[in-house]
Amino acid sequence: MKKALASSSQISAIHKANVMQKTEGLFLKGSHEVAEEYPEINFKISERGIALIEVVHGSAPDIARKNFANPTALLLSGVLILCHLNLHDKADQIQNAILNTIAEGEYRTTDLGGKAKTTKFTNTIIDHL
Template sequence: MATRIGKGHRSLNLTLRKELNLYANVRPCCSLTGYKTRYDNVDLITIRENTIGEYSGLEHQVVRGVCCREIAEKHPEIKYEEVVIDNCRMMLVKNPALFDVLVMPNLYGDIISDLCAGLIDGLGLTSSCNIGEGGISLAEAVHGSAPDIAGKNLANPTALMLSAVTTLRHLELHGKADRIQNAILNTIAEGKYRTADLDGTSTTDFTKAIIDHL
């Protein structure tokens, strides 16, 4: 969903997150077998706060629901560490294997999850899921709508398809989710058909290869 350019138009994604109280945006990021990047050991998740913070105009409002330290004290088996954001970015670039789960406020989570996507070669590969109370979830690709490449056979549908996989898992349709995910990952690993951002040539050929794997 593209947000209209100009004043007075609110992001539709932000509207849905706010109206449905989707307070957590879970953004996994993993190295892909068969596709070589600078790192081959990326396996982490960014959990981004979704409904308060800078994007909501609440930069200076104190919210009593912040509870990372309290939760960490109840689970001593989980290693908990606080890192200043600039040092966190440096550590991620030097050695992403140092991290497993990153819990971030709204703005930092947005920035860091894009950085993580760059570690595995871009936003075209990263999915996400917005989660709220009562079992509500909304899966979406991390990237924007990219109208500048519409109709040019350049877009990478991987992030969107993996977001659909996330929805199937939320519905406990794990068999169907596995089939689609395996088809995507096997197509990328084989390397015969890939999208332009993965050193390939065609979105349609890549998509057809995934369908053939199903």
């Protein structure tokens, strides 16, 4: 027997079905099916709700604390967060500063064909802001 729930009860399903379509898609489908059995609960899956944004690369212990890692993935993850928060003007400023730094070519990190250290690359991006 189902217990009575307060009218303000809500549950959200958090997923990455846009990336992991089969497994997360199955989870999402199952979530919808279960939610239909409990109409008294406000079930929500919103693209503008919760965001999971991650830097996509390994921990790179071989270059840790050596000052030549490329921080672009981390910075662009921050840009995605700003976009999610509808701070598009700030996101555009940071993204443009990153792109301008790379395009100029003078202070690229080694993985981008340059010789700049992480701090110089980052400070140049900051200068472009």
